[in-house]
Amino acid sequence: FKGCSFGVGGGGKPRRVVLVKAEAVGINPDIRKSEEKVVDSVVVTELSKPVTAYCRCWRSGTFPLCDGSHVKHNKATGDNVGPLLLKK
């Protein structure tokens, strides 16, 4: 953890500002954390629907499938992620 603090401000009372150096963080908070690496396979001949959406946001309740949770994630964080669509 690295940080530093100093006083800033125009007129009036100086305001304390704390700068924090962000460290790289993971993108998967919850899914299959007991696995060293989460890899999934799709045998494409077995796809049943014309289009199947696969999750890339690591927030889906039906992972590896997309359940639309990327919408909430994008709204909460300002992110722009979405699924991979497999088309027959």
Place this chain on the structure above:
Amino acid sequence: FKGCSFGVGGGGKPRRVVLVKAEAVGINPDIRKSEEKVVDSVVVTELSKPVTAYCRCWRSGTFPLCDGSHVKHNKATGDNVGPLLLKK
């Protein structure tokens, strides 16, 4: 940004500790940030190789394909993400 600081420490000099409340952050730092939502499509009949790996870590230099960058991401962050493998 919410934070607070206070003094702690056993004997000797108190040490300043700053607690920072983490906010939800995005998982895609760089890829196609001009797009509101990054969605890709694969027409599975056009896959050429027996196995094709698609990126789910948002760190690939060949996105939407996986280029192995998840390994570096996992090592740097303690994460456990990996690609989606499409098999013909």
